[in-house]
Amino acid sequence: MENGTISQKERIEKELEDMGFWGDIGEYLGYLYHRWQDEKEFEDFNDYKGAIKKKMPKGFEFINLTKRPFELTAKYKNLHIFIKATASAYYTAIEEI
Numbered sequence: 870m871e872n873g874t875i876s877q878k879e880r881i882e883k884e885l886e887d888m889g890f891w892g893d894i895g896e897y898l899g900y901l902y903h904r905w906q907d908e909k910e911f912e913d914f915n916d917y918k919g920a921i922k923k924k925m926p927k928g929f930e931f932i933n934l935t936k937r938p939f940e941l942t943a944k945y946k947n948l949h950i951f952i953k954a955t956a957s958a959y960y961t962a963i964e965e966i
Contacts, residue, residue: 885950893924899954905936914934921941930943949965
């Protein structure tokens with residue numbers, strides 16, 4: 870909060886939280902991470918990209934999904950959204966474009 874006002878980034882963070890984006894996409898990314906660890910010798914990683922693209926809510930633009938780190942990058946309004954999955958948790962970050 871800057872000088873008693875909420876920044877655009879803070880408003881968007883709250884908006885994402887209120888719509889359940891972090892939990893829904895974060896948990897799904899965690900699922901995909903664990904599945905990839907078990908199936909990477911047999912499955913095409915592009916299938917994982919397609920699966921997460923289908924889960925993206927309206928208004929979000931899929932940018933990329935990487936293997937190492939296992940991280941989703943998406944665009945929402947004028948921000949980049951990052952969600953990284955590990956064996957035990959997922960981590961989130963927002964960066965202004």
